[in-house]
Amino acid sequence: MTFIGRLWTSVLLCAASLGPAGPAWAEHPGAPEGAEQTVTYKPDVTFTLRTSISGGKLVFVGDRGAIEGVVNPDLKVPEGAVVQINLVNGDGATHDIAVPEFSARSDQISGKRAATAIVFRAAKNGTFEYLCTLPGHKAAGMVGKIIVGEPSTEVKVQAPQIANDPTRVGTPVGNRGPRQITVDLLTTEIEGRLGDNSTYRFWTFNNKVPGPFVRVRVGDRVTFNLSNAKESTHIHSIDLHAVTGPGGGAAVTQVPPGQTKSFSFTARHAGLFVYHCATPMVAQHVTNGMYGLILVEPEGGLPKVDREFYVMQGELYTARTHGSSGLQEFSLEKLLAENPEHMMFNGSLDALTKIYQMESQVGDTVRIFFGVGGPNLTSSFHVIGEVFDRVYDQASLTSKPLTDVQTTLVPPGGATMVEFKTDYPGRYLLVDHALSRMEKGLSGFLTVKGKADDTIFHSDEPIDPHSGH
Template sequence: MFDTTRRRVMQALGIGGTAAVAGCSVEAPTASETTTERRQVEQTSTPTVDQVAADPTDIPDPIDRSQPTTHEVTLTMEEVTAEIEPGVTFDFMTFGGQVPGPMIRVRQGDTVDLTVENSEGNALPHNVDLHAVYGTGGGSVATTAAPGQQNAMTFQATYPGAFIYHCAVPNLDMHISAGMFGMILVEPKGGLPAVDRELYFGQHEVYTDGEVGQEGKHSFDIESMKNENPTYVLLNGEKYAWAAANRGPLEVQQGDRVRVFMVDGGPNYSSNFHPIGNVWKRAYRDGGVPEDGDFDAYADKNIQTVKVPPGSCMIGEMDTPVPERIKLVDHALSRVARRGMLAEVDVLGEEREEIFDPDAGGTSHEGPQYA
């Protein structure tokens, strides 16, 4: 099914003498070239799917071994049509049909045999640049594939941390905005500290020719992207994807230590990632973790808001001493109130009035009240 001929890649990319094969070109793609790519997607019979919002709980287990190993990993590029919110559809570009793409979890010193498959029904070439890779373009040149193709490479994960991976063809900002980003987590040799729950999120902007909530099919809009004026700012590819108003809230038990992984695909906005009603008890900025195992000395502690630049990640841990609804937001709050950037986590358990008493004013409440 999959062809690995390099000539087909070059033809699909339309590579000229002054453009790079992958990543940021010497000459940036013109608006006309970007519009042509958009039309190629729209004119292709793109399958419609029920959701692209990745399940935040669907991530690999923590690594529990002391020796390196070799992983065989396949990333499949899928161009699909899905709802951003009810009645509003958009043509997404994805790794594995989800936003963010599947988390890849390895250990420092592991080897990864990575295969990239560009589905035959797709309209455009794709590849992957992993920030955890020493190598040209983070591997993007080696993995560039036209529709119906696959390419492969091998790399060793030599430094630990949480790193973005993303598509890096010449129109990379368009491809990332449309959903082509994810996280590769390289655990240090001694592993990460034990926690009770882990959750995985990805933030990105979507630039369309419609307004928020305008029903119908939205097309990608190059001018909005050039002006960095998105229609939506999303967490996991849908408006309020994992909030109570949509597919959430997520649930944890009182007393759980909860670790949150977040990757900011951008392509342009930094996130100001904040848990309303909680705090990052430990925060690892830009996804950095210690190689010597001294997490307590390395982490920032009791951080209210972590800046996550586009193309970077964060790891944050929360304690959950009281029942509540935690709202995970970008504290540029118009993105929450008006553009869709929110997830919610319910902490289930018994009230502890010495920490938080919602009835101190004598008001009667029926069940937990959430801000």
């Protein structure tokens, strides 16, 4: 069958799902007189894309008209238009194309010059994704935007940035003696940025997810003052796993909006500990962003390293699917089923890939303070292309560390500390090695700069900065 024939067949199949929903209907041309006619329609807008490999990425490329040659072009259409997107296979691998927001998805195609198409009605204004749904292909670059409506009506996210900076790790305690430490935290409920085109109503400590990195030492006397913003609509609290006392502090910090409650404790155990809100229902408070880490350094402090980073893994349970635009509403049903739509490091889907830069130089020793806010899923923490020289299992800082570890398990409400030397330049990917979670937003970059040593790694092939395993 010819290219046009294959596309026309796909159009006929897709048209049936639209139903008789508009005036753009016509009889199938070329049918013999008197024969039963196949009802189809004339699309209002048609685009043709082809699959390609560009800059080491899998991409869609505009094939005709104004978008010709453009990588992952923005497809702009009027609200209510019937849209046809033709896809031509340009690289020979297996692909498809989908616009999930409008329930449009093509058949899979493989082999060069194979073709398919989707047809749908752009029923509402906004910015939505078109993508290849094969596992890993979106993450490899096969995703673009379809913009429905006039530019003046395009949905734009203008919301506070709640993602926490991974370089904000406080000051090492060094060799100082015990002190009196005061920590002031404010709980807030704010609509913040989740992704480029989406927001969520986060509940936070100090307007950040995760909350501030708290750094003390064994023997310090720590006073926590927890205030709840007067604009809040819920009671909030704090439970620190480093605290020996009722509820880790939560029993005395159930704070109504506009009030402050306090308690003091002595840091008795060295380690890296999670803290979180512990107001019923606790899992909802945690998933909404109310978690962080407190580091209790041993006497004499931790050994000096060149770079330290603060990374926490979290989950969001929303009514709408991953990739949807606009405000994402909390789903209790999905929380109880432990089925998150979004997973992220440091609060936003691109916190460690776009918003903040984690960087080191060749020869640096890197330390990552890693925790899982959760509230439900265990992490298999891994850095692709590196091996952990030392892992402080379960964040026990007084035990002998494990050495030469590839992946380390961290439970929800748990933490670890890993250290490794960055020996070779490149971009290294932070992941949970339950790798399907990358498709829900869970990834980060560590960029290593400096001179390459061919005795460590060498290839005559160009390095693809977007590759994983």
